[in-house]
Amino acid sequence: xxxxxxxxxxxxxxxxxxxxxxxxxxxxxxxxxxxxxxxxxxxxxxxxxxxxxxxxxxxxxxxxxxxxxxxxxxxxxxxxxxxxxxxxxxxxxxxxxxxxxxxxxxxxxxxxxxxx
Numbered sequence: 124x125x126x127x128x129x130x131x132x133x134x135x136x137x138x139x140x141x142x143x144x145x146x147x148x149x150x151x152x153x154x155x156x157x158x159x160x161x162x163x164x165x166x167x168x169x170x171x172x173x174x175x176x177x178x179x180x181x182x183x184x185x186x187x188x189x190x191x192x193x194x195x196x197x198x199x200x201x202x203x204x205x206x207x208x209x210x211x212x213x214x215x216x217x218x219x220x221x222x223x224x225x226x227x228x229x230x231x232x233x234x235x236x237x238x239x
Contacts (some may be wrong), residue, residue: 124222124229125172125197129154129163129182132175132202132214140213145222146172160185166195173198174228175218177208183234190232200230205236213239 126147128137132147141147148164148170155166160181167174174196176182182199189196200221206214217237229235 127167127188195231
């Protein structure tokens, strides 16, 4: 499973994921900080990666639009605010567990909610 971390997730989470053998990249690492949600979504699609965000509402709406347009994506992972933004290790651990349960990635249009 591959992850693309939206700008609202620290790039430190991507670093920890890579150290744990998970393919992950942060919007911050590739100059996408400040890009629109649509552009973040498109970047995740182009990387064939699940988009990880805390921005639930906007990315649910983008998933619905993608479904209506028959434009599949590789899933959206919504990290709960119960996982503090400063707890990079916990966020990474929860994503590693999700990847272990979904080694082939999430299904098209899937939305997964992750909490501790």
